[in-house]
Amino acid sequence: VGTSDKKKKQGYQIKSEKKKARMQEIEDSNQNISSCTKCKQAGHTSASSPLCPQHILRKTEVLKLHLGEHYQAYIRNVSFDNCILDQYKTKLKINVIETCSSVRYLIFKAKLFISYYLLENSTAVAPKCLYTQNFWYSVIQLINGKEEIN
DSSP states (O other): SSSSOOOOOHHHHHHHHHHHHHHHHHHHHHHHHHTTTTTTTTTSSSSTTTTTTTTTOOOHHHHHHHHOSOOOOOOOOOHHHHHHHHHHHHHHHHHHHHHHHHHHHHHHHHHHHHHHHHHHTTTTTOOOGGGGGGHHHHHHHHTTTTTOOO
């Protein structure tokens, strides 16, 4: 801890040592890259990478492959009343409303459950898994009375 307000300039030797350390860190992190889930080769992590021999094309790539470079995409918006037959409309609406309310209820119970856990363990740091989709999926399974898969 210095008392001077002047910033001390670093010498050439210190700068070069820091640069070597940064380069070594980058090199080490590149060697620790996980392998692809599809082909199990290093250098990429998924089949969506163009480096993968089992590369999965993106939607735009598939369209260009089959339709050429200069294709024109059109989107047609159809209202609910026009695309569903009259005899099924009321039943479908009821099923959609019931499904949404049951999902909303499950999420409410999951939030309540996790809030209780966090309040009981307020002195501890919240685990990072709270911010993952798999965690919440598992909590919903527990609340729903199903066996945990993850």
